[in-house]
Amino acid sequence: MIHAYLNYPNPHLCVHGDPQCGQVGMHNKPNQRHVRLGLPTLSSGLETLIGLQFGSRSEINDVWIEADLDDVEFERACVALGVRRLAQRYGPFDGLAIETHCEGPSG
Numbered sequence: 001m002i003h004a005y006l007n008y009p010n011p012h013l014c015v016h017g018d019p020q021c022g023q024v025g026m027h028n029k030p031n032q033r034h035v036r037l038g039l040p041t042l043s044s045g046l047e048t049l050i051g052l053q054f055g056s057r058s059e060i061n062d063v064w065i066e067a068d069l070d071d072v073e074f075e076r077a078c079v080a081l082g083v084r085r086l087a088q089r090y091g092p093f094d095g096l097a098i099e100t101h102c103e104g105p106s107g
């Protein structure tokens, strides 16, 4: 499972493989947005992610994405896919690189 933090309009995408990482849950605020990508509901989760509105207001300037798909490469690929689709509407996301902050417990 990975936790990915996506920020706008100063684009930033950071992946945490360690669920115990101290940064996971940081930036949380009232009405913090979370999107979960899980196997039984992967397509609807991606739809939710791709459909998000972004703007400079604090309610809509970021999202935590929790991907739990049994394979970290697949999880990162799904996050990257969602961000590429968002980039079609939000130019700052175009070409955004995934930063890795920490790896999962199994390496």
Ligand SMILES: [Zn+2]
Binding pocket: 015, 016, 017, 018, 021, 022, 023, 024, 101, 102
């Ligand atoms: Zn981390």
